[in-house]
Amino acid sequence: MKRIAIFSSKPDDKQFLALANQDKNYELVHFENRLKPETVKLAEGFDGVSCFVNDIVDETALTELHRLGIGIIALRCAGFNNVDLETAQRLGIQVSRVPSYSPESVAEHAVAMILALNRKITRAHLRVKEHNFNLDGLMGFNLQSCTIGVIGTGKIGLATLRALSGFGSRLLCYDPFPSEAGAALGEYVDLPTLYRLSDVITLHCPLTEETYHLINREAIAQMKPGVMLVNTSRGALLNAQDALDGMKQGKIGYLGLDVYEMEGEIFFRDLSGRVLHDDVFALLLSYPNVLVTGHQGYFTREALTEIAQTTLANFDAYYAGHKTGNELF
Template identity: 35%
Template sequence: MKIYMYGVYQDEVPYIEEWQEEHPEVTVDSTTKLLDENTVNLSKGSDGVVVFQQKPYSDEALRQLALNGITKMSLRNVGVDNLNHELVQELGFQITNVPVYSPAAIAEFSVTQALNLLRRTKEFYLKLAKGDYNWAPHLAKEMNKQVVGIVGTGNIGSTAAKIFAGFGAKVIAYSRHQNKELEGIVEYVSLDELYKRATIISLYLPHVPATDKMLNEKAFAMMQDGVLLVNTARGPLVDEKALIEALNSGKVGGAALDVMTGETKIFNQQINFQEVDYDEFKDLVDRPNVLITPHIAFYTDQAIKNMVKMSLSANLDLIKTGTSDKLVKF
């Protein structure tokens, strides 16, 4: 049996080798390149592929993969929004993901960024770099005095809610499905009420048509003046033009963005700011009250280990049994 892996990073290699030692009957080959129409034939002769990328999987690459007899595809991440759902079904693909690789990784990072906004750390670092070691005028706020609005209480959102509550914050939440484990920790409210009451809003939803640009001009208008926003979920949840206007007006007091709508233009690569064709990013990145990180909330040793080993095991299950407990239902 042979599995081919695309988009492999150096930090994944030890876990790939560890998995191979546990499964000597499987040959694992890999490339650092992403899966596209130019690399698809690298996996020819394999029984399945394991992939990880933010940019969309092209229809041409998926069609060629199927022509090569490879329809067992395992993602090393959660999201499937960069796949053509109709096409993978038409071509007979079986797709697995890693739905729970480390909720703590993303939850902890979102809380960290909320704390950074409250404590105005970026503003202080900018001052310190100029030799200004004065306290004023950057007076900070405390987490235990905040009302934190959690949007989405799946695995990650629920973990974040518990951490925020541990700091003494009042935690309110909106979710299509209420988590009984959060009883006594979270007060569930409508989305409109959350917008109106929260002093910090943190997003934990997938990007689907219903959530596209859910934080828009209308949503921002409902929020408290100076509200803080944290997004470690998906960039398109936020209308970035509306966010810029809300920051300009003071409606939003600060934002921590680990994901952005056009992130594939800039994240996980060396960039030249002068050549970046992304106006919203250029506007936001230098603001003292905006924290932009390159989609790293997930990026911990435990998360990477789980993503690699779980996706390889899921692909092996598909090859051997034709199914997996991580099979995505479209």
């Protein structure tokens, strides 16, 4: 029986991994701790490790995992910017991921954020709960009459374009690798054009050296006054301080975040009653035209089922000496 250490585990991970493990023979041991250099010693005595988006799999952690005899790290996510792949490859540690769990789950969450920000659903709900039925300050706009820019046309970007197509909006898209599927749903343009013409911009690209702080002061300056920005991809695509400055200046009219660059110490935890020491994040939360969710775009039954099944399938293939195509090198 192979023993697998599951880091950054939550009750739903236990539930769905247990279901996926019913016809297998893994001993799954769950740790709420994030995998990072300070906690890597918890992996002692295990045959494999599984981790999540905010675990820190750097050279120090990988070197210790190698010393402990760990040969595989199975990511329960598509992104892998938190893993030092060069070091993993040098040490002979296989890194696998879940490249596609449910593109529609993230796409639908992005669309939900667009609608909630536009029609001020949260503010309206709180008013009505207090028996205040005044409509002042709740005016929105028709998506049918606006232009929406989608940055990134991979599986999630395409699912977002499909979801948005029903509104009748003009859809612009940007990707360094355009696809026929994307061109069938939207009009490919360069980034300056997308920034200049879009009323709403939604991000659906991976975090790389090229996309780090893609949305920064210079990009925001090119956008329409009052633009809506939505990020359900990776927090560091957007420079939060620059976005905050853009909101103060009225350049950004709406901001929707399901991810945040410094979310590692905040998201997936109950911090009720505690003071947030991230001043930028605390200020963003104070704005009425900001909507933040705690990295829940992926959080559907369908996605969690696929994540659990693919994660264990990645272990199956490794121990059988096979390849799934989910390996990162």
